[in-house]
Amino acid sequence: MNDDNPLTILVADDSATDRQILETIVARDGHRVISARDGREAVEAFERERPDLVLLDALMPNLDGFGAARRIKALAGESLVPIIFLTSLTDTDSLVQCLDAGGDDFLSKPYNRVILQAKIKSFNRMRAMHSTILDQRDQIGRHHEHLLQEQTVAKQVFDNIAHSGCLDSNNVKYFLSSLAVFNGDILVAGMRPSGSMMVLLGDFTGHGLPAAVGAIPLASTFYGMVHKGFTMTDILREINGKLKSILPVGIFCCATMVDINFQRQRIRVWNGGLPEGYIRRAGGDPPEPISSTHLPLGVLSNKDFRDDLQTLTLNWGDRLYLWSDGIHEARNPEGEMFGDERLKQVFLDNEDPQQLFDEILDRVQEFIGKGERNDDLSLVELLMDQPERVNAFAAEAERRSRSSLSEWSMNFDIQPSSFRAFDPMPLLLNILVEVPGLRQHSGKLYTIFSELYSNALEHGVLGLDSALKNTPEGFAQYYELRQARLDAVDKGYVRIHLHHSTDDDGGCLRVRVEDSGPGFQPDQDTTRHGLEQSGYSGRGLALVEKLCDAVRYMGEGNEVEAVFSWRIDV
Amino acid sequence: MAITSTLSNDGSLLTIYIQGRFDFSSHQDFRGSYESLAKPPERYRVDMQETTYLDSSALGMLLLLRDHAGGDSSRIEIRNCSPDVKKILTISNFEQLFDIQ
Numbered sequence: 001m002n003d004d005n006p007l008t009i010l011v012a013d014d015s016a017t018d019r020q021i022l023e024t025i026v027a028r029d030g031h032r033v034i035s036a037r038d039g040r041e042a043v044e045a046f047e048r049e050r051p052d053l054v055l056l057d058a059l060m061p062n063l064d065g066f067g068a069a070r071r072i073k074a075l076a077g078e079s080l081v082p083i084i085f086l087t088s089l090t091d092t093d094s095l096v097q098c099l100d101a102g103g104d105d106f107l108s109k110p111y112n113r114v115i116l117q118a119k120i121k122s123f124n125r126m127r128a129m130h131s132t133i134l135d136q137r138d139q140i141g142r143h144h145e146h147l148l149q150e151q152t153v154a155k156q157v158f159d160n161i162a163h164s165g166c167l168d169s170n171n172v173k174y175f176l177s178s179l180a181v182f183n184g185d186i187l188v189a190g191m192r193p194s195g196s197m198m199v200l201l202g203d204f205t206g207h208g209l210p211a212a213v214g215a216i217p218l219a220s221t222f223y224g225m226v227h228k229g230f231t232m233t234d235i236l237r238e239i240n241g242k243l244k245s246i247l248p249v250g251i252f253c254c255a256t257m258v259d260i261n262f263q264r265q266r267i268r269v270w271n272g273g274l275p276e277g278y279i280r281r282a283g284g285d286p287p288e289p290i291s292s293t294h295l296p297l298g299v300l301s302n303k304d305f306r307d308d309l310q311t312l313t314l315n316w317g318d319r320l321y322l323w324s325d326g327i328h329e330a331r332n333p334e335g336e337m338f339g340d341e342r343l344k345q346v347f348l349d350n351e352d353p354q355q356l357f358d359e360i361l362d363r364v365q366e367f368i369g370k371g372e373r374n375d376d377l378s379l380v381e382l383l384m385d386q387p388e389r390v391n392a393f394a395a396e397a398e399r400r401s402r403s404s405l406s407e408w409s410m411n412f413d414i415q416p417s418s419f420r421a422f423d424p425m426p427l428l429l430n431i432l433v434e435v436p437g438l439r440q441h442s443g444k445l446y447t448i449f450s451e452l453y454s455n456a457l458e459h460g461v462l463g464l465d466s467a468l469k470n471t472p473e474g475f476a477q478y479y480e481l482r483q484a485r486l487d488a489v490d491k492g493y494v495r496i497h498l499h500h501s502t503d504d505d506g507g508c509l510r511v512r513v514e515d516s517g518p519g520f521q522p523d524q525d526t527t528r529h530g531l532e533q534s535g536y537s538g539r540g541l542a543l544v545e546k547l548c549d550a551v552r553y554m555g556e557g558n559e560v561e562a563v564f565s566w567r568i569d570v
Numbered sequence: 571m572a573i574t575s576t577l578s579n580d581g582s583l584l585t586i587y588i589q590g591r592f593d594f595s596s597h598q599d600f601r602g603s604y605e606s607l608a609k610p611p612e613r614y615r616v617d618m619q620e621t622t623y624l625d626s627s628a629l630g631m632l633l634l635l636r637d638h639a640g641g642d643s644s645r646i647e648i649r650n651c652s653p654d655v656k657k658i659l660t661i662s663n664f665e666q667l668f669d670i671q
Contacts, residue, residue, distance in 0.1 A: 443657065
């Protein structure tokens with residue numbers, strides 16, 4: 001709004017002469033004038049015409065200027081309608097009374113034209129600024145409302161993902177405050193098919209949307225993998241890699257992940273950047289800290305990521321406590337932080353472990369004081385209990401008995417036209433790493449498969465003799481011959497048979513490789529001493545034997561079976 | 571896979587870099603990297619920073635290099651192995667034949 005725009009100005013004065021003078025001054029500057037002879041008329045004119053500015057005589061019949069000013073200000077509501085009192089009064093009290101009644105300024109009689117014009121201009125600028133502020137405030141309000149609406153919808157999605165696990169199990173107590181629709185903390189818990197419970201408490205740098213954006217892939221990866229029985233290191237790596245690739249530098253997730261094995265009374269912990277948690281023993285020993293030993297999730301590339309875990313024995317009745325930094329950083333009205341010492345004292349003061357969770361929250365709340373609440377405070381208690389008393393454990397056992405891929409087998413035949421160009425290893429490995437429990441062994445499995453396959457192909461199908469490899473020239477010749485025979489091959493097969501079964505502690509993969517060749521008599525000495533000998537060949541089977549529990553030859557020696565067993569917690 | 575090599579300025583150290591899978595298909599390139607030199611270097615370094623996997627034929631190729639370099643008097647170091655690669659070398663007792671780090 002330009003401050004030279006013509007305004008509508010209400011002039012209220014009971015003296016006709018004064019009114020005339022004012023009207024003339026104001027009209028000369030191009031403004032439109034409305035006149036009133038007393039306070040009541042002034043209020044009526046205001047209601048009718050909504051002028052931009054009011055010039056009000058203080059002393060008038062019917063309703064004086066003070067009363068009129070109050071009514072006009074009330075009618076104007078939020079919009080700024082400047083009122084300038086016109087007065088012959090000069091005592092301090094009267095002038096203060098003008099301002100108290102809602103007047104914005106006063107002008108003493110007799111009028112100075114130049115000053116009046118300057119004041120009108122000045123107030124017009126103020127009016128314009130006021131109206132801009134109101135517009136912007138309303139705009140911010142609308143944006144905010146819109147944002148809250150969006151966040152409410154997003155939170156529903158988020159809650160559906162984050163709370164799909166077993167946070168409601170009877171051995172878990174948790175408190176997650178969320179004064180903002182989103183906070184930066186996330187808590188997820190799920191059961192592995194083996195019956196151990198995995199819990200992850202994370203604290204994203206930042207709050208609100210950026211934090212929640214990272215929380216969604218974290219939660220969906222966590223649940224996707226926990227239910228399939230992947231190990232903690234597999235899950236941590238997957239989450240780390242995902243966060244690293246999607247989050248901007250500087251946003252990451254401090255987290256503690258725990259795997260609770262109720263049967264063995266043992267936990268495995270990984271803490272990357274969260275404050276140290278505490279173990280409260282049922283016996284009442286001093287709390288034992290679980291310190292951060294790693295960088296947060298989403299900082300390092302998976303190549304540099306460290307996934308070594310702490311293993312701790314927790315007896316039935318022992319409790320583990322985790323929190324985000326919200327507890328340590330909770331402040332009292334004096335600005336002091338709750339801190340480590342006070343937290344530790346709560347543990348030392350505790351007599352009944354069942355009350356400890358509430359005691360921590362109460363003490364923090366008490367410290368913060370009334371009327372103030374921290375918006376980012378997370379606390380989790382995990383009780384190590386007898387498996388039969390943990391309801392999530394029973395639910396998982398029930399689920400598993402209905403729907404688990406505990407035993408399967410498959411056959412994979414490679415036909416002559418495929419030998420030349422096709423490498424079956426990537427395909428088979430891709431299948432195997434999707435089998436829970438096998439992923440972490442992919443390196444070993446690759447070696448086992450490719451050595452067995454090379455043997456079957458080169459000796460069985462192509463009929464190559466490894467004795468050829470005894471000299472450097474022969475070594476080269478061997479591979480030239482391999483290529484030549486491969487180019488010409490038109491019959492034969494390599495058959496790979498896989499059989500996988502699982503039990504409570506792990507599983508067993510049997511790999512049987514059969515080829516169309518005449519077979520051979522395995523020379524016990526060759527395989528047993530294959531790694532100590534000095535020739536250029538013959539190490540393949542010996543490697544396989546080292547990596548497997550057992551290797552045996554079947555049929556005419558054209559069939560070999562390798563048994564590879566794995567355990568869940570190794 | 572790709573095999574590249576560099577010779578130090580004084581010709582005393584040959585470094586062979588192995589990218590990707592180290593198996594029979596690299597045989598020609600691997601052998602070419604040290605057999606083509608006019609004057610044999612005193613020391614060899616096999617850099618496995620970029621090596622994703624190694625099979626038993628690669629073990630044979632390393633032994634070929636070792637014999638070419640003088641057998642027991644050879645000086646060959648293997649560097650920057652990934653855990654998987656190192657495991658294969660360890661299982662095969664190659665630490666007794668090569669300087670592996």
